[in-house]
Amino acid sequence: MFGFLLRRVAFLAPTFVGITVVAFGFIRILPGDPVLLMAGERGLTPERHAELLHQLGFDRPIWQQYLTYLGNLLQGDLGTSIITKNPVLGEFLTLFPATVELSLCAIFLAVALGVPAGVIAAVRRGSLLEQAMMGTALVGYSMPIFWWGLLLIILFSGILHWTPVSGRISLIYFFEPVTGFMLIDALLSGQEGAFGSALSHLILPSIVLATIPLAVIARQTRSAMLEVLGEDYIRTARAKGLSPLRVIGLHALRNALIPVITTIGLQVGVLLAGAILTETIFSWPGVGKWMVDSIFRRDYPAVQGGLLLIAGVVMVVNLVVDLLYGLINPRIRHQ
C-alpha cells in the first residue's frame, strides 16, 4: 500500500509543477505593465516604478523569477492582496471553511439522494418510476445552476419567506469563529436560534450546489447497478434464496459503489466550479465568490494565489479518492 501511495504522489508531481507554472505565468501574460498590476498603486513616479520593478523582481531573468516564486511558495508566501494588503494565504484560509461547509453539505445531499435513486431506478428498470427519475436526473444535469438558484430565491425567499436570501447567518448573531464551520460554531456559541439561522442560510445554496452532482451520481449508480445485477454471483445469491433486499443491498450495491466512489471524487472539481456561481448568487463568503470578486477588482495576486490553492485542493482530493479506490479495490493497487 505504501508503494502505491508513493507511485501516486510521484505521478502527481509533474502536474503540480505545471500548476505552479500556470499560476506564475498568469501575471506575466496579462496585458499591461506587471508592476502596475502587482503594486496596485496609482500615479507611480519613474523612480518608484524602477524601485518596485526591482523589489518585485521583474528585472531578473524569468527562470530566476520562477525559482524565487517557488521558494516563496515553500515558505507559505503566496503574495499580498492589493486591495486588503493581507497575505493571500491567510485570506484564503479564512474563507475556505465556508466553501468546505457548503460543499460538504452539497455532496452529502447528492449522495444521500443520488445513490438510493440510482438503485431504485436500476431495480425497477423499465418502469414509469425509473423513467421519471432518470428524466429528472437529466434535467438536473442540464440545469444552469445560477438560474436555478435565482428561481429558488424567488420561490422560497421572495414568495414564501421561508429562507433568507444571502449570507451564512443572521446579523443578530455574532461569535468568534472556532472551527470556521458556521453550523458547529453556532452550536458551540450556545446562542439560542443561532444554529437554526445558520441552517436556514445553508439550505438553498446546498440544494443548488448539489443539483449537478446529484444527477451525475444517480445516473452513474443506476448504470453501475444494472451492470452488477447481470453478474453470475447475483444470480447465485438469488438462487440461494436470499431476500431481494439482501441481494441488492449487500451483494450488488457494495460492488456497484466502487465506480460510484470515483464519480463522487470527480465531483470535487465540479463542486468548486459550482461554488463560484452558487456563492456569487447567495453572497456566500467563500473562496468561489472571493475569486470572482478578486478578478473584478483586478486583485491579481489574490487571483494567482487562489488559482494555485484551488487546483491544489482538487489534486489532493483526487489523490485521496485514488487511494481510497486502491483500498477498496486491491486489483488497482497491484497493477
Next chain:
Amino acid sequence: MSDSTTAAIERAARSATRQVLRDFWRDFRRNRGAVLGLAVFVALVAIALLAPLLAPQDPILQNRDALLMPPAWAEAGRLDYLLGTDAVGRDILSRLIFGARFSLFIGVVVVSIALTGGILIGLVAGYFGAWVDGVIMRVMDVILAFPSLLLALVLVAILGPGLLNAMIAIAIVLQPHFVRLTRASVMSEKHRDYVVSARTVGAGPLRLMFLTILPNCLAPLIVQATLSFSNAILDAAALGFLGMGAQPPTPEWGTMLAEAREFILRAWWVVTFPGIAILVSVLAINLVGDGLRDALDPKLKRS
C-alpha cells in the same frame, strides 16, 4: 486492378456506409427521448436562422413606455409584448429568439475549436507515444486540474471580457477531453492488423493517422462533441451571467439573466424565460447525446 473492380469496391464501400447509417438511425430512433431532443434542436436551429423574421420586435430597441411589462397573459400585460419586457423596455421574446443565434453559434465554434485541436493533439500523442505523449498528457492534466469555470474565468480575465474570448477560453478548457479520447482510441487501434498492413504497403504517418486510424475512433468523439456542445452553452451563459461573457446589450441568455438579477423579486418573468431557454436547449442536446451514445457505442450502453 481494373477499373471495373475498383468501381465494384467503391460501390460495396458506399453501400456498407449506407448500411451503417441505416443501422445507426434505427438504433437512434428507438430512443424516444433522443428523437424529442433532436426535434427541439432542429426547431432551435430554425428559430436561430429565421430570427429576423420571427422576432416581433427589435431585440435591442428600448421602449420607455413599457418598462418591466409583465407577460401578455398577466393582468397588465400587452399582446405586442408576449413574454413581457425587461427593465429598459426591450421585448423579452425577441431577445430570446435572437439569443438562440448566440447560443448555437457558441456551441458550434467552441466544439469546432476544441474538437479540431483535441483530435490533432490526441493523434500526435497516441501515434508517436513515448516522450511526446508524456509531455502532451501532463499538459492536459494541468488544464484538467483546474475547475473548468474557474480556468475559463481567469482566461477571460487575461484576454478581456467578450463573447469571442469567452468562446476561446471555454474551448481551451474543454479540449483535454477530446485529446484524451482520441489518444486512447489511437493507442488501442494502432497495433491492429489493418493499421499494420497499411503501414506495410507504405502508408506514411499522416495517411495512417488521418485516413486509416481516425475514422475508427470517431464514435466516442461524436458523443463527446455533443456533450461539449451543451457544456459550452452552459459555460458561456455562466460567464455571461458573471459579466465576463457577451456584453450588454447583446441578447445572450446568460447576459440577460445577469441584467435581470436585481429585479428578481419584482419581475419574475425577466429571470424565468432566459433560464428556461438555456435549460431547454441544453436538455435537448443532452438527450441527443444520450441517444447517440447508445446508438453508436454498444459498449457504452448505459441508460
